[in-house]
Amino acid sequence: FLKRGTIEALLKEGKKLSKMALSDLDFGELDLSTIKVKNAAASEKARNIIDEARRRVERIRERTEEAIDRVFQADELSPGVVQLVKVYLAEKRKISVGDKMAGRHGNKGIIARVVPEEDLPMMPNGVPVDIVLNPLGVPSxxxxxxxxETHLGWAAAQLGFRAQTPVFHGATEHEIGALLKLGGALWAGRFLAPAVDVPDFDSTDVQSLVTSIGKVGDSFQPSKNGHPEGLGRSLDAYLGLRDKTASALIKALSAYVVSVARAVSSATTAPKLKEAGWPAASDISGKGAIKRGLDAAVVELMLKAGLKPGGKMRLRDGRTGQPFEADVTVGVIYMMKLSHLVDDKIHARSIGPYSLVTQQPLAGKAQFGGQRFGEMEVWALEAYGAAYTLQEMLTVKSDDVSGRSRTYEAIVKGENMPKPGVPESFNVLVKELQALGLSVTLGSNESDSIFGD
Structure with a gap:
């Protein structure tokens, strides 16, 4: 080693280095580029470490100097401006009719109506839903x-777990169907018998059940008591699971269903349960090992609470209190508010700028343009027989230059509307045809020319 800035050796050649000797060195006084050891491999390794350390220090120094320069350099202001102050304001936008929303599956749409909470459809337990989606957004x-997602979200909300479903390796119908019935049973129990203790299922229990469901082969034939509206297999397919955690979950579920049935019916024995209108619950009541009947008991409990095993329920109209005619799928989904707010898009125009070439109104809110009246809109007016409205749309309200002025004069003077003239777009078409070398004329007969001699 040499001392920094000198040719004086700090350690004499041949001295053996030890941890004690290195701990006493002040590396700030050393010129590391002069290090030499007898072992060539060790010397090369030390040289590489020193070079890499220098490169890293240099990169950090460059980034630091750039950050310092950005702070101290003068602002590039326009001539005559001494100081520029920018104030940013945050504005809270409430959801309103016309705002755009979307889910995670391309199911986008706009808000059609915002109503008070008491007017929203209500579930059987009296809780209103948050948002109502048009069912036409599903078929085709x-x-x-x-x-x-609606079904799995409902089950996750009731069981208290978070679901992550990759695109091609997500939850199957059998898994969602089983969790839907499991969550539906807990929801129905909380609604019908809130005094009964709800089983404490955590995410580990649910994961064990899902893993066990995946191991059940498709060769299993559902039992006859599986509800036809259910999703996936019957719960009876999972009564003989080998996993202890999943088996304990199924056992706790069956005990909870029986407890709720007894609490609602005030029956203590199986025959009394059956007389009270709980035949499926009575079949599994008091049995240690259940071989079949769990699916029927769970479905029976859900139906008593107004919940179908397929994830649907009979909602009530919040305005009238009467139930709707059909069952409605209810669940939990993730909805996003998109940056297409109606307040930023609303636009109206009477007169404004026109295109220099076509003399038609410009397009877009930024140009204070008009609304496009396209081909299909023309068909609509034709279908309604609105001939005069269609004529105005295509002439005096668009690119009939002379007709615009004459129409304004007629309105001011209180006279009848004049007949429209030739739209400027026709003249543009004629000029384009003439540019192709075609002689196109317009007149009352073949000898007249609109362009003169």
Whole structure:
């Protein structure tokens, strides 16, 4: 080693280095580039470490100097401006009619109506839903995932777990169907018998059940008591699971169903349960090992609470209190508010700028333009027989230059509307045809020319 800035050796050649000797050195006084050891491999390794350390220090120094320069350099202001102050304001936008929203499956749409909470459809337990989606957003579109998300979200909300479903390795129908019935049983129990203790299922228990469901082969034939509206297999397919955690969950579920049935009916024995209108619950009441009948008992409990095993329920109209005619799928989904707010898009125009070439109104809110009246809109007016409205749309309200002025004069003077003239777009078409070398004329007969001699 040499001392920094000198040719004086700090350690004499041949001295053996030890941890004690190195701990006493002040590396700030050393010129590390002069280090030499007898072992060539060790010397090369030390040289590489020193070079890499220098490169890292240099990169940090460059980044630091750039940050310092950005702070101290003068602002590039326009001539005559001494100081510029920018104030940013945050504005809270409440959801309103016309705002755009979307789910995670391309199911986008706009808000059609915002109503008070008491007017929203209510579930059987009196809790209103948050949002109502049009069912026409499901058929004929390749986004059935939104339905499965609704079911799985409902089960996750009731059982208290978070679900992560990759695109091609997500939850199957059997898994969602089983969790749907499991969550539905807990929801029905909380609604019908809130005094009964709810089983404490955590995410580990649910994961064990899902793993066990995946191991059940498709060769299993559902029992006859499986509800036809259920999703996936009957719960009876999972009564003989080998996993202890999943088996304990199924056992706790069956005990909870019986406890709720007894609390609601005030029956203490199986025959009394059956007389009180709980035949499926009576079949599994008092039995240690259940071989079949769990699915029927769970479905029976859900139906008593107004919940179908397929994830649907009979909602009540919040305005009238009367139930709707059909069952409605209810669940938990993730909805996003998109940055397409109606307040930023609303626009109206009477007169404004026109295109220099076509003399038609410009397009877009930024140009204070008009609304496009396209081909299909023309068909609509034709279908309604609105001939004069259609004529105005295509002439005096668009690119009939002379007709615009004459129409304004007629309105001011209180006279009848004049006949429209030739739209400027026709003249543009004629000029384009003339540019192709075609002689196109317009007149009352073949000898007249609109362009003169």
């Amino acid at each position: 579109r390749m986004n059935v995932g939104q339905v499965l």
